[in-house]
Structure formats: C-alpha cells, structure tokens
Amino acid sequence: MNAGDITGMQVYINEAGSLAQDLIIRMAVAPADTFNSHFYTADWTTVYHNDVLPFFTGWANVAFTAAYSWDGTSDILVEVTYANEAGADDTWLRASDAGANRSIYASSSDRYLDLWNPVYAAVDGTPYNSLDQQITVSFWTYGDPVYQPQSGTTFEIRDDNAYRVVNVHGPWGDGVFYWDAGNDGGGSYDRINKAAAVADYEGNWTHWAFTKDASTGDMKIYKNGVLWHSGTDKTRSMAGGTEMRIGKGLWAGSQSYYGWMDEFAMWDAVLDEATIQEYLYKDLDEAHPNADDLILYYSFNDGDGIYESDASSSNADLALIGAVSRPYDPATLFRYTTMSNLRPDVIWEQGVFTSHLDSVLVIDTVLMDPVTLVTFDPADPTSGLDTILVWPGDVYTYLYDEYGVVADSVLVPATDNIAVEYYEYYSAPFEVVNRYELGRYITPYGIGLDLGDGFTWTFDVSDYRPLLHDSVRLAAGNWQELLDMQLWFIEGTPPRDPISVTNLWTGYKGYNTDEAFDDNTPAITMNLPADASEFRIKSRVSGHGFGGTANCAEFCAKEHYFKVNDDVVWTREVWRDNCDLNPVYPQGGTWVYDRANWCPGAEVWTYDFELTPFVTPGSTYTFDYAAEDYNWNGSGSFPYYQTEVQLVAYGPYNFDLDAAVTDILAPSGDDMWGRMNPICNNPIIRIQNTGASTLTSLKVEFGLKDAPYSTYNWSGELQPMEWEEVTLPDYVYQPADQFVVTISEPNGGADEYELNNTMTSEVAFPVSYPADLIIEFKANNKPNENDWFVYDANGNELYSRTTFTAGTIHKDTIHLEDGCYEFYLWDWDEDGISWWANSDGTGYLRIKDANTGTILKSFEPDFGGLIYQQFTVGTYVDIDEPLDAEDAFEVYPNPAADHLYLKIRLSGRREAEVFIYDYAGNLIHTEKPGRIQDETLHMDVSQYASGMYVAVLKAGNTWKKVPFMVE
Known part of the structure; x- marks a missing residue:
C-alpha cells in the first residue's frame, strides 16, 4: 500500500448479526509499541458514520465517507464503536493472531450518574455509621466544562448535630479539592486540600480515592491510582454519621456538583495504593482484598427508576432526587477493557472516485420524561408511603418528518387512574424554623486580606438567654470563611432576668419609597406579658443597594423611628461613621467608606433602647417601625434594609444600686480594639449602670497586676442599663501580663453585686x-x-x-x-x-x-x-512608680557581645525576678534568682540578634529598667 488516501476497507464477516446502530469508524496515527490496556487518546479522523445491518457472510466493503491520509510509514490505529439493542446478535469478524496484543475492546451496558443543580442522591440507610478510625472513598468524575470549577459538594456525611463528618468538594470554586474527614464533636473537622489542574476536574474522566487513618493521623488523596496529596496529625474520628448525600451537601445553601459520576464506593478501612490501582478500571468483586470492609457500592447501572441499588452487603439503596442514570455513549467507554492478540483481517482500499454525501433518515425514539409520584398515608397525611415512577396517560406521541414537522400522532391511553384526595390537617407539613438573629457581622473584602491565625468578633447575647437552652440550631450565613463560634456562659446574676424574646420585623425590607418600607414593616398589635416588669427594643438594621437617589440605602444616612400607638418614642440615624478605623485592615475593595450601620469586616451595631417608660405590663399596644421620607429614582441597585427588630421582656431589676465593668478597651489583647493597643498610659474602660437607680459616681481602682493601683473618681449620670467609655489617668507602668480594674462605691454607697466589679485584660507592651x-x-x-x-x-x-x-x-x-x-x-x-x-x-x-x-x-x-x-x-519609669533609693541595678558590658552580667544590690533580702525584652516589647527571657540582696547574674547573649534590649528588675515593689545593646 502506498502513501496517500485510504478510501475504504474490507472486513470478512464470519457470522452476520443484528443492526449496528450509530457505527463510527475513526483512524489515527499511533507511535509503535504503545499498546496498553487503556484506550488510546489520539488525533482521530472520522472516516465512516452510519447504521449498518450485516446480512451476509464473506468479504464486506466499507466505503469511507471521508478518506484518511496516510504517510506511508506510520502505524495506523483504528477505532470502531457502535450500539445495539439489548439481546441483539453480535456480528463476528474473521481475525488472525498477531503474536502480541494488538487489539483492545470493551462491550458493556455501563451507565453513570448525571448531576446538576439542584439535583442529588440520598443514601437510604446509615451503613456509614460504622465508620470510626478508618475510611476510603473512591469514584470517577467527569466535571461539566461549562460550570467547573464550581462551589459544589461531591458528597457529604453529617451527624445528629448537623456537624460535618465526611465531605469532598471536588473541586470548590477556586479549583481546589477539599477532603474533610473526622469531627471533634463540636463542629471542627480535619481537612487537607490542594489545587488541581483544570484537566483533572473538567472535560475528562478522573478517578479519585480519599483515605484517612485517624489512628496514625494520615489523610491522603489519590488521583488515577497515584498518591496526589497527603496530610498528617489528622486524628479526629469519623463516627456518628446519620445522613449522607451524593452530589450535594447537607448544609443550607449547598450547590450540587455539575458533572457525571461513576463507581462510587466506601470502605471502613484504608486501601493501599496497589489495591486502588488494581481495581481502577474494573468493577469491585468478592476477590477484592477489602471486600469484607465494603459498606457502600453504587455502579449506577440500574437505570430503571428512582433508586440505584447498593451492591455492598449494606443494601443501602440510593434515592435519586432528580439525578439521572444515563448510558455511556459507545465512543466514551473507558472501563471493562480486554486486550487480545487477535486482529481483524482487513483489506485496505485506495481508490479514485467521485462521491457525494446524502442524508439518511433515521427513526429514533426518545423516552418522555417520567414523573415522580409520592403516595401518603391518609391517616397521617405528612408521612410518605411509597415513591413510584409514572408517565402521563391519555396523551399523544408524535412522529416527525425529516424537516421536524409533525407527520402523525398516536394516542397513548392511560393504564391506571390515580385519584388525588385532599385532607385538612393542622400539623405543620414541614419543619417549623423560628429564626432569631443573635448578631450580625459583615465579611471583609478578601483580596489582599491577611487575618493571620484568625480574628475574633465578640457579641453580648445575654438578652437571648431564653432561646439558648436545650437543643437549638445555630447557623452562620458565610460561604467561604472557616468559622469557629464559641458561647461563653458567665456564672452569676444578670441585671434583670430576660423572660422572652419576640421577633417584630425580620428580613429583607425594600426602601424604594418610605411608604414601601412602611408596608414591609406593618404595624403590630400585641399584648405585653403581665409577668414582665421591663422591656427593651433591639434594632439591628443595615442598608444595602446604591447608585440611585442619594446612593441609598448603603451610602445614605437615614433616620429610623419606633412608634408606640402612633407616637414616635425613639429615633436613630442608621449610619456608621468609623469604617476607616476598622481593626480589620487593610482589605481589598472599598473598605474605608462609611455605610448604613455596617463596615466590611465589622459587626453590625445593635441599637438598644428601653421601652419600659412608654408601656405597662399586661396592656395592649400597637408598635410600628418607620424610616425617613425617601423616593428611589430607579437607578443603580435596589435599596433595602436588612432588618431585625426584636422585643425583649425582663423581670424586675435584681439590684437597686449596682455598677459593672463591661469591657477594657485598652490595654487589651481583644482583636476588636487592636487599633487602640498596646498602650503605656491612659487606659480606656467601659462602665454600665446595672441597677435600678441612676448612677452618678464611682470609685475606680486600676493598674497592672502586682503593681500599685491608681484611683480615679468618676462622676456623671447614667440611667439604668446606660453605659459610658471612661478614659483613666496615668498609672504605674511596669512589666506585667495583665491589667486589672475594679469599681466600687456607686453613688458613695455599697455595691449590691460585686461579681461584676472587676475585669482583667491581657497586656502587650508598646514598642x-x-x-x-x-x-x-x-x-x-x-x-x-x-x-x-x-x-x-x-x-x-x-x-x-x-x-x-x-x-x-x-x-x-x-x-x-x-x-x-x-x-x-x-x-x-x-x-x-x-x-x-x-x-x-x-x-x-x-x-x-x-x-x-x-x-x-x-x-x-x-x-x-x-x-x-x-x-x-529610654528607661521610662512612670512618675508614680515607687523606688527605693538604696536599690541598684546595673548591666555590663554595654554593648555586650557574648556574655552579659546583671548586678543587683537591694536594701534588704527580697524575692527578685529579671525580665529581658526586645525593643518591640516582646518578653524573650526570664531569670528567677529567688530571695537575694546582693547578687551578680550571668547571661549568655551570644544567640541574641544584634539590637537594643531592656533588662527589667522586679524586687517587691521595686522596678528598675536598664537598656542595653547586643552587637
């Protein structure tokens, strides 16, 4: 055969079979000696495509519809694919032994699971409840190139508390694979993750296997049978799972995976790399080394309804919630391969002829979409009995001609009649969720943001104590950040006991006009509880949307009003004017712009006001919430307020005369006050009147731990529950790790509750x-x-x-x-x-x-x-610091190179400590010589970085500081 066009081929038919539907022949150049057990990926040329019915034995000619250009030397790779009906007869070709593997074939009815948003599949049963220390999960996926990478969930298991136990994002929207396995019982889970190449998660079939051994702390991810990523020190158990989905997460707002999946399997054991590779391209069977550990196995090959069977011993079938099992196109088969020495006998044709293509009418039948029908128990109308797959009856099916025009129709009569009966009942047909917002913060702009080990926002949620008991569900509306939420229960007596919390207005409230906002927050008439004595309104609103009139509601300051029986009793401008002082900085985006009561990366302020002066317990009132006059011009985005207005009812005040320290802003290690710290003078604290009487004076004692305290007498006027930030005067400044403040003598009398009088904070020293x-x-x-x-x-x-x-x-x-x-x-x-x-x-x-x-x-x-x-x-010593004239503290040589001597001479024998700080204020060394009077200490400073340091002596009430340099 000469180089040039190959225009056809002949094959010898030993035994003719049934119609070969959609027969496609493709040819390509293949390098020599590259044959293996997997189908070859090549630059294919399609030379023939038609339905073929073999009807005789002997040589059969196949004239190509497109010639293949051959260079005369390269090996030729030929691919033949076709489909036929189940039970059809095969066509057998004559073949010869090539002396080595020269062919590979696959013949199967393999299927895969097709997933898209919002469909998924739910595991019917809990065999994964047996998981504890070990797990392996494996599957094939083919990501949809239109949507991937997309923030979907491949599968997830959660426990009774809705905590994640096992999960894979494959991938998330950032192209990263996340493998989560193990939970500490409080919502935290072990994770490893790695960015994947685009070809790994879209447009190709890729095999993934995920393992964890909590006893060794090892987590691993295998890609196509080869270790791809791993992590250590991951020791949380996988026990306690109660619910599992495939193709979508179990958390509110989860997106489904976009793509195809096949061969999903789970073991309560760790498979090794060799075993994963051995079964990469074939079905699991009883010969598998870990067959006894298999707890789930879905091949998705049933394709006959709303369930896919579990081939493991667990028999936990998979309910398809909208997901569909589809057959592979013959040209896409890549598993169940068999290699052979036999190669079909072929005669190649090289001819010169004139040809033209003509259309061939092929009649095909397309299955109508079924309907999933759920039947219910008449005695318990919310309990489902069965789920069946049905098709509408008494409908017409249509036959179309080659131009897509209806040529004929056939009536398909109904085979069964199912009557719908309606019942009146009074139990909720769904889970009733009473949502109460405890606090709100706005996520920061992520571009260029570095939160280090994290940032902590703190909210006082004491008013919600009536809600925070027994079992509740807590949710946060974030999508990207990893959150760690802690609830601190502080033992003691509150200023007044909260009795109840009532939502008045909640959610999205449009502000295209003030009238529209009023319609969205309609007046509410309610009877106040007679057993309450005090009442408070909590208003937590933030404005969003801009580009229209006055850039509302995000960038406009508008007054909001609370009315009692149509009388305005409270007015507040909804605005936050300190976004430029946000402790979370710098951020990407426009983080410095002031906004309607919010800043990126900050809490939304809660406006509390006391309703008690305007109401009487047990009486009925009409409450209304309104906003300043406004008309939107239709430009930009729609203006609205995210609104939470709540009524809290309390018992009487527990104390008549009581004051509290509620916060220390400086000195403090609290992230929220990071802009104010560290300090060396003028502490800032927050005090509150927590008694029933007006607070007019307080005694404040404050200072660093183990140092003499300073005293400040505060005077002012705070009504019950009002608070004030107080800047204190200078204080004795010396090395310590805590700052302490204590208040006493409210209004010159005895404080009735002293457990809220003292507060401490962490101290960092300024540079x-x-x-x-x-x-x-x-x-x-x-x-x-x-x-x-x-x-x-x-x-x-x-x-x-x-x-x-x-x-x-x-x-x-x-x-x-x-x-x-x-x-x-x-x-x-x-x-x-x-x-x-x-x-x-x-x-x-x-x-x-x-x-x-x-x-x-x-x-x-x-x-x-x-x-x-x-x-x-320098050697700053506070002006109020007591010093003993007879005490001395020297450091030499100064500058020092390798050795440093600290000479201490005290007026009497005392316990002494020496602290070494660098000039950034970091404590780097402590010496405790014990009770001494005249002593010289030796230090090795050869490992110190060159620079300035401060040596600090503490001996009783004596503090001495000496700066020195290390060369």
Missing part, C-alpha cells in the same frame, strides 16, 4: 524607641489631607507637622526624654496615603533612629483615617 527620632513622611498628591502629632503622657503636644508638599519626603528630627508618648497621623479624607480606589498617589510613613538612620517602624499606608501608636523612650 520602645531611642530618644532621638526622625519622623519621615512622604506626602501623596493630596498633602492637605494629613497632619501628624506627638503627645506626652499628660496629653501635651510636643511636636507636629500640618503642612506638606505633594510628592515630597519630609524628615523631622525630634528629641524625647524618657517617658510614654502617643503618635497620631490623621488622614482627614479617611482613605490613607496609598489606596487603590483613588487618584491620590502613594505616600509612606517611617520612624527612624536619628543616630543610625535605621528604620524602626514602617507603617501600612492603606490605613484609612488614622495611624495611632503609643511608645516608650
């Missing part, structure tokens, strides 16, 4: 700088927006700069005595000195050592409205 500094500031293109100031511990302004030149670097040298200082850099446009969403250009702020030029601190330029930092200089 320590040398006395001579350079404030280096490069102005951006809007220099008039910035000012900086330096204040001492008494609030006196020492240095400042309020005028700058655009694009210019300004260097100001300042000298400071030992002490505590505050530095402020304001940006009055609240968008920092370098931000992506404006045209202000780029600036920077640095603090340098004036003697060496070393940069001590370079600040984040995307800071919003303020950079604030407290710092100390």
Whole structure:
C-alpha cells in the first residue's frame, strides 16, 4: 500500500448479526509499541458514520465517507464503536493472531450518574455509621466544562448535630479539592486540600480515592491510582454519621456538583495504593482484598427508576432526587477493557472516485420524561408511603418528518387512574424554623486580606438567654470563611432576668419609597406579658443597594423611628461613621467608606433602647417601625434594609444600686480594639449602670497586676442599663501580663453585686524607641489631607507637622526624654496615603533612629483615617512608680557581645525576678534568682540578634529598667 488516501476497507464477516446502530469508524496515527490496556487518546479522523445491518457472510466493503491520509510509514490505529439493542446478535469478524496484543475492546451496558443543580442522591440507610478510625472513598468524575470549577459538594456525611463528618468538594470554586474527614464533636473537622489542574476536574474522566487513618493521623488523596496529596496529625474520628448525600451537601445553601459520576464506593478501612490501582478500571468483586470492609457500592447501572441499588452487603439503596442514570455513549467507554492478540483481517482500499454525501433518515425514539409520584398515608397525611415512577396517560406521541414537522400522532391511553384526595390537617407539613438573629457581622473584602491565625468578633447575647437552652440550631450565613463560634456562659446574676424574646420585623425590607418600607414593616398589635416588669427594643438594621437617589440605602444616612400607638418614642440615624478605623485592615475593595450601620469586616451595631417608660405590663399596644421620607429614582441597585427588630421582656431589676465593668478597651489583647493597643498610659474602660437607680459616681481602682493601683473618681449620670467609655489617668507602668480594674462605691454607697466589679485584660507592651527620632513622611498628591502629632503622657503636644508638599519626603528630627508618648497621623479624607480606589498617589510613613538612620517602624499606608501608636523612650519609669533609693541595678558590658552580667544590690533580702525584652516589647527571657540582696547574674547573649534590649528588675515593689545593646 502506498502513501496517500485510504478510501475504504474490507472486513470478512464470519457470522452476520443484528443492526449496528450509530457505527463510527475513526483512524489515527499511533507511535509503535504503545499498546496498553487503556484506550488510546489520539488525533482521530472520522472516516465512516452510519447504521449498518450485516446480512451476509464473506468479504464486506466499507466505503469511507471521508478518506484518511496516510504517510506511508506510520502505524495506523483504528477505532470502531457502535450500539445495539439489548439481546441483539453480535456480528463476528474473521481475525488472525498477531503474536502480541494488538487489539483492545470493551462491550458493556455501563451507565453513570448525571448531576446538576439542584439535583442529588440520598443514601437510604446509615451503613456509614460504622465508620470510626478508618475510611476510603473512591469514584470517577467527569466535571461539566461549562460550570467547573464550581462551589459544589461531591458528597457529604453529617451527624445528629448537623456537624460535618465526611465531605469532598471536588473541586470548590477556586479549583481546589477539599477532603474533610473526622469531627471533634463540636463542629471542627480535619481537612487537607490542594489545587488541581483544570484537566483533572473538567472535560475528562478522573478517578479519585480519599483515605484517612485517624489512628496514625494520615489523610491522603489519590488521583488515577497515584498518591496526589497527603496530610498528617489528622486524628479526629469519623463516627456518628446519620445522613449522607451524593452530589450535594447537607448544609443550607449547598450547590450540587455539575458533572457525571461513576463507581462510587466506601470502605471502613484504608486501601493501599496497589489495591486502588488494581481495581481502577474494573468493577469491585468478592476477590477484592477489602471486600469484607465494603459498606457502600453504587455502579449506577440500574437505570430503571428512582433508586440505584447498593451492591455492598449494606443494601443501602440510593434515592435519586432528580439525578439521572444515563448510558455511556459507545465512543466514551473507558472501563471493562480486554486486550487480545487477535486482529481483524482487513483489506485496505485506495481508490479514485467521485462521491457525494446524502442524508439518511433515521427513526429514533426518545423516552418522555417520567414523573415522580409520592403516595401518603391518609391517616397521617405528612408521612410518605411509597415513591413510584409514572408517565402521563391519555396523551399523544408524535412522529416527525425529516424537516421536524409533525407527520402523525398516536394516542397513548392511560393504564391506571390515580385519584388525588385532599385532607385538612393542622400539623405543620414541614419543619417549623423560628429564626432569631443573635448578631450580625459583615465579611471583609478578601483580596489582599491577611487575618493571620484568625480574628475574633465578640457579641453580648445575654438578652437571648431564653432561646439558648436545650437543643437549638445555630447557623452562620458565610460561604467561604472557616468559622469557629464559641458561647461563653458567665456564672452569676444578670441585671434583670430576660423572660422572652419576640421577633417584630425580620428580613429583607425594600426602601424604594418610605411608604414601601412602611408596608414591609406593618404595624403590630400585641399584648405585653403581665409577668414582665421591663422591656427593651433591639434594632439591628443595615442598608444595602446604591447608585440611585442619594446612593441609598448603603451610602445614605437615614433616620429610623419606633412608634408606640402612633407616637414616635425613639429615633436613630442608621449610619456608621468609623469604617476607616476598622481593626480589620487593610482589605481589598472599598473598605474605608462609611455605610448604613455596617463596615466590611465589622459587626453590625445593635441599637438598644428601653421601652419600659412608654408601656405597662399586661396592656395592649400597637408598635410600628418607620424610616425617613425617601423616593428611589430607579437607578443603580435596589435599596433595602436588612432588618431585625426584636422585643425583649425582663423581670424586675435584681439590684437597686449596682455598677459593672463591661469591657477594657485598652490595654487589651481583644482583636476588636487592636487599633487602640498596646498602650503605656491612659487606659480606656467601659462602665454600665446595672441597677435600678441612676448612677452618678464611682470609685475606680486600676493598674497592672502586682503593681500599685491608681484611683480615679468618676462622676456623671447614667440611667439604668446606660453605659459610658471612661478614659483613666496615668498609672504605674511596669512589666506585667495583665491589667486589672475594679469599681466600687456607686453613688458613695455599697455595691449590691460585686461579681461584676472587676475585669482583667491581657497586656502587650508598646514598642520602645531611642530618644532621638526622625519622623519621615512622604506626602501623596493630596498633602492637605494629613497632619501628624506627638503627645506626652499628660496629653501635651510636643511636636507636629500640618503642612506638606505633594510628592515630597519630609524628615523631622525630634528629641524625647524618657517617658510614654502617643503618635497620631490623621488622614482627614479617611482613605490613607496609598489606596487603590483613588487618584491620590502613594505616600509612606517611617520612624527612624536619628543616630543610625535605621528604620524602626514602617507603617501600612492603606490605613484609612488614622495611624495611632503609643511608645516608650529610654528607661521610662512612670512618675508614680515607687523606688527605693538604696536599690541598684546595673548591666555590663554595654554593648555586650557574648556574655552579659546583671548586678543587683537591694536594701534588704527580697524575692527578685529579671525580665529581658526586645525593643518591640516582646518578653524573650526570664531569670528567677529567688530571695537575694546582693547578687551578680550571668547571661549568655551570644544567640541574641544584634539590637537594643531592656533588662527589667522586679524586687517587691521595686522596678528598675536598664537598656542595653547586643552587637
């Protein structure tokens, strides 16, 4: 045969069979000696496509409809695919032994499961309840290229608490595979994950196997039988599963997997790599090494209704909730392969002829979509009895001609009549969910965001105590972040006992006009509980939508009103004006813009107001909630308020005279007050009147743990349940890990409940700088927006700069005595000195050592409205710190290289401790010599990084600080 077009082929038919439907012949070039047990992926050319009915034996000619161009030397690979009816006769060709494997074939009725949103499949039974320490799950998937990667769930198991036990996202919308297995009983689970190549999850069949051995802590993912990813220290158990889905998660809002799935299997054992590879392309059988450990096996080959059978011993059939079992197209078969030495006898034809293509009418039958019918028990109308698959009767089927026009119709009579009966009953036909919002926070912009080990938002949910008992379901509406929620139960007596919580208005409330908003929050008439004494309204609203009139409701400040019997008793502007001071920064997106009571990455404020003065227990009132006049012009996105308004009823006050410390804002390690910390003076606390009488005065004692306390006498006027932030004066500043504040003597009398009088907070020390500094500031293109100031511990302004030149670097040298200082850099446009969403250009702020030029601190330029930092200089000792004139503390040599000596001389024998801090305020070493009077300690500092350090001596009430340098 010569190089050129191959125009046909002849095969010898030994035994003619039935009609070969959709016969396709394809040819391709194949490199020599590449034959294996899998179908070859090639650059195929289709040379023939038609239905063929073999009707004689002997040589049969197949004239190609498209010639194949052969180069004269390459091996030729031929692929023949066709379909025939079940039970049809095979056609047998004559073949010869080629002396080596030269053919591979597959003949099966294999099927797969087709999944898309919102369909899925539910496991009928709980064989996975036997899982504990070991698991293997394997399956084939073919992701839909139109939708993948997509944030769907491949399968999931959850327990009675709706906690995740086992789960695969294959993949999530970021193209990452997530393998979750094991739960700690509180909602946390073990996970490994890895980004996959696009070809691994869309447009191709890929085999995945997921294993975990909790006893060793190993989790693994295998791709096409080869280890692809692994993780260690994963020891949580997989026990306790009570519900399982395939193709969709069990959590509210879960998306279904888009694509195809086949050969889903689960074992309560860990399969090794060799076993996974051995059964990659064939069905599971009794010879499988882990056959006794198999607890689920779905081949999806039933294809006859709404259930797929479980081929394991568990008999946990799979209910198809909209999902469909479909047969493979013959050309896509890739399993059940058999290799052979036999190769069909072929005569190749190379002819020159004129041909043309003509259309061939093929009659095909398409199955009508069935209807899933669920029957119910008349005695218990909400309990399903059976699910059957039916087709509508007394309908016409149609025969179409080659042009798609109806040529004939046939009436299909009904075979059965099923009557629908309606029953009146009064139990709920679905789970009744009474939703109460406990708190709300808005997720931050994720681009460029780094939360480190996480960020904690804290909410006081004491008013919801009547709801938080027995069994409740807690839900968070996030889709991407991993959340860890903790409930802290604080033992004690509340100011007043909450009796009940009532939702008044809840959910999405349109604000296209104020009248529409009023319609969405209609007046409510209710009788107040007679056993209550006090009442509070909680309003938690946030505005969304912009681009229309006044950029409402996200970027407009509008007043909201609460009415009692048509009288306005409360007014509040729904607005938050401090988004530029958000402790979660910098973020991507427009995080600095103030909004209608929300900021990205911050909590939504709850507006509490006391309703008690306007109502009487046991009486009936009409409540109404309204918003300021407004008309939307139809531009932009639809304006609305996410609204939660609740009524809380309480018993009487438990105390007449009581005050509480409810928070320490500074010094504090609380993430929410990160912008204010760390500090070396002027603590900020929050006090509250938790008694029935008006609070007018308090005694406040405060200080660092084990240091002398300072005293501050507060005076003011707080009505019951009102609170106030209080800035305290300077205090004794010395190394400690806790700050303590205690209040007493409310209104000059005895506090009736002392358990809420004391609070402690974690302390971090501010950075320590040398006395001579350079404030280096490069102005951006809007220099008039910035000012900086330096204040001492008494609030006196020492240095400042309020005028700058655009694009210019300004260097100001300042000298400071030992002490505590505050530095402020304001940006009055609240968008920092370098931000992506404006045209202000780029600036920077640095603090340098004036003697060496070393940069001590370079600040984040995307800071919003303020950079604030407290710092100390030199051997700062607070002015109120007691010192014994006879005590001495020396450090030498200074600078030190390898060795350091600390000479301590005290006026009397005392317990002593020495702390070593770096200049960032981090404690790096502690020495405890015990009770001493005159002692010299030796330290090895050879491993210390070059730089400044501070040695601090604590001996009784004596504190001494000595800075030293390591070269």
